[in-house]
Amino acid sequence: MSRIGKKPINIPEKVSYEISGNKISVKGPLGEDTCEYCDGLIIKEESGSLWITKSENPADEKDLNAKYGLYRSLIANVFEGVSKGFEKKLEINGVGYRAQQQENDVQFNLGYSHPVVFKAPSGIKIEVNDQTHLTITGYNKQQVGQVAANIRELRPPEPYKGKGIKYSTEFIRRKAGKAGK
Secondary structure (H helix, E strand, C coil): CCHHHHCCEECCCCCEEEEECCEEEEECCCCEEEEECCCCEEEEEECCEEEEEECCCCCCHHHHHHHHHHHHHHHHHHHHHHHCCEEEEEEEECCCCEEEEECCEEEEECCCCCCEEECCCCCEEEEEEECCEEEEEECCHHHHHHHHHHHHHHCCCCCCCCCEEEECCCCCCCCCCCCCC
16 A cells, blocks of 8 residues: 555645546646546545545556555646646756747757757746756646756766756766876
């Protein structure tokens, strides 16, 4: 039995939800999101919180036990996303490496022969704080993380000089260069 699955999901203020079949739709001040969950889970509201329980005799109990905490976390992320939102911060390191805001898009100069333009998907806001720091915000946790990973993939940090795009919390292990004689 999952310890995470037993925890209640707090419903923030100004957030409404609707359950239809195996889908929960959540509306909040930052947007609207949905989450589908598997058969055999029951969602009940008690005293301002949502509780997720398993049905009495599910067909595939072992599979349901494995996914019980997962779906609780996914549903809790939807509630947190539409009320508070999620953000990832990126840093750009390297001589001449920089980013410039162009409306909803960002133009990167990353040492290539051409500038790279990254278009922000809908529901995601990319903000250039200064030329070397980016903040990615949105209400869908998976989408925010994927956009951050796609931007990091444009020029991943290299281990010798540390040049490239990295997460602000990421630590790059540096390698020693050639050994001198």
